Amino acid sequence: MDVLAEAEDHPDAAELHRRAEPRAPGLSLPTVYRTLSALEDQGVIQRHQFEGAPACFQRAETAHHDHMIDIGTGEAVEFRSDRIEEPQARIAAKPGYDIVHHRMELYVRKTRG
Amino acid sequence: MDVLAEAEDHPDAAELHRRAEPRAPGLSLPTVYRTLSALEDQGVIQRHQFEGAPACFQRAETAHHDHMIDIGTGEAVEFRSDRIEEPQARIAAKPGYDIVHHRMELYVRKTRG
DNA sequence: ATCAGTGCAAACAGTTTGCACGTCC
DNA sequence: GGACGTGCAAACTGTTTGCACTGAT
Numbered sequence: 001m002d003v004l005a006e007a008e009d010h011p012d013a014a015e016l017h018r019r020a021e022p023r024a025p026g027l028s029l030p031t032v033y034r035t036l037s038a039l040e041d042q043g044v045i046q047r048h049q050f051e052g053a054p055a056c057f058q059r060a061e062t063a064h065h066d067h068m069i070d071i072g073t074g075e076a077v078e079f080r081s082d083r084i085e086e087p088q089a090r091i092a093a094k095p096g097y098d099i100v101h102h103r104m105e106l107y108v109r110k111t112r113g
Numbered sequence: 114m115d116v117l118a119e120a121e122d123h124p125d126a127a128e129l130h131r132r133a134e135p136r137a138p139g140l141s142l143p144t145v146y147r148t149l150s151a152l153e154d155q156g157v158i159q160r161h162q163f164e165g166a167p168a169c170f171q172r173a174e175t176a177h178h179d180h181m182i183d184i185g186t187g188e189a190v191e192f193r194s195d196r197i198e199e200p201q202a203r204i205a206a207k208p209g210y211d212i213v214h215h216r217m218e219l220y221v222r223k224t225r226g
Numbered sequence: 227a228t229c230a231g232t233g234c235a236a237a238c239a240g241t242t243t244g245c246a247c248g249t250c251c
Numbered sequence: 252g253g254a255c256g257t258g259c260a261a262a263c264t265g266t267t268t269g270c271a272c273t274g275a276t
Contacts, residue, residue, distance in 0.1 A: 012240095013240080013241080014240090026257090026258075027257090027258090028257070028258050028259075029241090029258095030241090030242075030243085030257085030258075030259080030260095031256080031257060031258075033240095033241060033242070034242090034256085034257090037241095037242090049162075049164060051162060051216070054239080054240060054241090055240085055241090068204070068205060068208075068210065070210070071213055077208065079204055081200055081204055083196075083200040084197050084200055084201070084204075087194055087196045087197055088197070088219060091181070091192055091194055091197075091219070092181060092219050092221050093224075095181075095190065096223060096224050097181065097183070097219075097221035097222065097223060097224060098221060098222055098223075098224050099219050099220070099221050100184055100220045100221060100222055101220050102217070102218060102219045102220060103164070103216060103217070103218045103220070104215070104216070104217050104218075105215060105216045105217075106201060106204070106205050106210075106212050106215045107212070107213045107214050107215060107216070108205050108210035108211060108212050108213060109210065109211055109213055110209060110210060110211075111206075111209050111210060111211050112211075125265090126265080126266080127265090139232090139233075140232090140233090141232070141233050141234075142233095142266090143232085143233075143234080143266085143267075143268085144231080144232060144233075146265095146266060146267070147231085147232090147267090150266095150267090167264080167265060167266090168265080168266090
């Protein structure tokens with residue numbers, strides 16, 4: 001199942017199935033989903049649910065980052081900004097919460113002109 | 114359909130159907146969905162897709178804000194932080210993008226102790 | 227007569243589950 | 252022979268669509 005390990009992008013379950021099938025002939029989609037869920041529970045991979053798209057996955061070992069999704073292509077670009085990360089905990093702490101995790105996505109389109 | 118106007122929370126389509134049905138007897142769920150989609154297209158309402166929950170809706174007229182979702186209750190609390198908003202445009206502009214919109218959600222749980 | 231808006235039932239997409247089967251220890 | 256992991260088909264949830272009907276214009 002670690003077709004994911006060699007993926008540079010953010011493939012969804014069906015895409016992973018497509019990529020894995022050649023080297024595991026007869027592999028079924030339910031098995032892909034089961035495996036992905038298991039890996040996610042173990043914290044080995046992350047599931048991202050972007051707007052209007054099936055869930056996509058990537059290894060969790062990469063450093064923390066957020067995503068910028070190109071509305072035209074659906075492509076997800078990663079970025080990181082401490083200036084954004086840093087105030088979050090403070091905001092949550094005030095009303096008595098701990099952040100379990102967060103989601104920060106910029107939906108963008110190529111600048112025209 | 115502007116049961117939404119008097120809603121203080123973030124109801125989903127089924128919940129809106131439940132609330133609207135008394136004053137529009139026989140109202141069907143497809144009609145609720147159709148109306149919500151139309152209102153969203155006109156920019157009158159916003160659709161939020163939080164993790165592991167059906168889409169929920171609110172009037173667009175409220176000032177821009179982000180959401181903090183209590184994992185225990187599913188309740189969404191609104192917040193706003195200029196310190197978070199401000200760096201976003203800069204991040205997107207660098208690789209030649211315009212932000213169409215963004216999503217910023219903190220998934221939190223009540224602090225124990 | 228036409229048109230927009232509706233309910234119903236069925237389609238749909240993505241994901242999950244039940245179950246029967248095979249394999250390995 | 253018992254536990255496990257699989258494929259298949261079917262269930263499931265949230266949402267959308269086809270279609271026939273209505274009521275206003």
